[in-house]
Amino acid sequence: MNIGLFGYGKMGRMLEKIGQDRGHTIVAKIDDDTEAIDYDGMDVAIDFSTPNAAFNNITHCFKNRVPVVSGTTGWLRDYEKALQICNAEKGAFIYASNFSLGVNIFFELNRQLAQMMSGLEQYTASLEEIHHIHKLDAPSGTAITLAEGVLEHHPKKDWSLDGKEKGKLPIYAKRDGEVPGTHSVNYTSKEDSITIQHVAHGREGFALGAIVAAEWILGKQGVFSMKDVLNLSN
Numbered sequence: 001m002n003i004g005l006f007g008y009g010k011m012g013r014m015l016e017k018i019g020q021d022r023g024h025t026i027v028a029k030i031d032d033d034t035e036a037i038d039y040d041g042m043d044v045a046i047d048f049s050t051p052n053a054a055f056n057n058i059t060h061c062f063k064n065r066v067p068v069v070s071g072t073t074g075w076l077r078d079y080e081k082a083l084q085i086c087n088a089e090k091g092a093f094i095y096a097s098n099f100s101l102g103v104n105i106f107f108e109l110n111r112q113l114a115q116m117m118s119g120l121e122q123y124t125a126s127l128e129e130i131h132h133i134h135k136l137d138a139p140s141g142t143a144i145t146l147a148e149g150v151l152e153h154h155p156k157k158d159w160s161l162d163g164k165e166k167g168k169l170p171i172y173a174k175r176d177g178e179v180p181g182t183h184s185v186n187y188t189s190k191e192d193s194i195t196i197q198h199v200a201h202g203r204e205g206f207a208l209g210a211i212v213a214a215e216w217i218l219g220k221q222g223v224f225s226m227k228d229v230l231n232l233s234n
C-alpha cells in the first residue's frame with residue numbers, strides 16, 4: 001500500500017516506521033513547508049498534523065480521490081463540514097481521537113461504567129488527561145471522547161476545561177515532560193472513589209491502530225470509525 005503522510009512530526013515518524021514494518025511504502029511526507037503534493041501515487045493518506053492544518057489536508061485528499069485516516073485533534077469544529085465534502089466527493093474517511101486498541105477498549109468500558117453510575121447521585125464524575133508539554137490542544141481529543149461517553153448517561157449536558165464552568169463535567173488537563181498520554185475517569189462519593197485509567201507507554205499503539213485503519217479503508221466508500229475497524233460491539 002502506498003501511504004501519503006500528512007504531518008511528519010512525532011506521529012508521522014512513528015507511522016513511517018510501523019508502516020514500513022508492515023510492508024507498506026511511504027510515497028509522500030507532507031509537512032508545513034511542502035510546496036507540491038502528488039496525490040496520484042497515494043492509495044491512502046494518513047493525517048497527523050496540527051489543529052489548523054487538518055481540515056485542509058483532509059478535504060484536499062477527498063477532492064483528489066484519496067481515502068483519509070486522520071488522528072489530528074483540536075479541529076472538530078469543522079468535522080461536519082469535512083463529512084459533507086467527503087460524501088459529496090464519494091470519499092472514504094476515518095477520524096479517531098485515539099487509534100490505539102487499548103483506548104478503544106477503554107472507550108467501551110467508560111460507556112459501560114457511565115451506564116452503571118447513572119442515577120447514583122452521591123458520586124461526582126470528573127476526567128483527567130496528562131500529556132507531554134509540546135501538545136497544542138487541551139483537553140485532549142481522547143478526553144473529549146471519554147467525556148461524551150460519560151455525558152450519554154449523566155444529568156450534566158456538557159464538559160468544561162479544568163472545571164472552569166460550574167455545572168459542567170470537568171476535564172482536568174495537565175502537561176508534564178514527555179508523557180505520551182494518560183487518561184482517567186473518576187467517580188467520587190463521601191464513602192469511596194472509583195477510577196478507571198488508560199496509560200500509553202509510547203506512540204506505537206496509536207500508529208499501529210492508524211495503519212490498521214488505513215489497510216481496512218482501502219476500497220471502501222463512506223465515513224467510518226474505529227468501532228468498524230476493530231469490530232467492537234455497540
Ligand SMILES: NC(=O)C1=CN([C@@H]2O[C@H](COP(=O)(O)OP(=O)(O)OC[C@H]3O[C@@H](n4cnc5c(N)ncnc54)[C@H](O)[C@@H]3O)[C@@H](O)[C@H]2O)C=CC1
Pocket residue numbers: 006007008009010011012030031032048049050051053057070071072073074096097098099100206
Ligand atoms: N488519534 C490518535 O491516536 C493520536 C492523535 N495525535 C494527534 O496527532 C496530531 C499530531 O501529533 P504529533 O505528531 O505528536 O505532533 P507534532 O507536532 O510532532 O507533528 C505535527 C506535524 O505537523 C506539521 N504540520 C504543520 N502544518 C502542516 C500542514 N499544513 N500540513 C502537514 N503537516 C503540517 C508540523 O510541522 C509537525 O511536523 C496532534 O493533533 C495530536 O493530538 C497524536 C497521537 C495519537
Ligand SMILES: O=C(O)C1=N[C@H](C(=O)O)C[C@H](O)C1
Pocket residue numbers: 073097098131135139140141142143180181182
Ligand atoms: O498529542 C498527543 O500526543 C496525543 N493526542 C491524542 C489526543 O489528543 O487525545 C491522543 C493521544 O492521547 C496522544
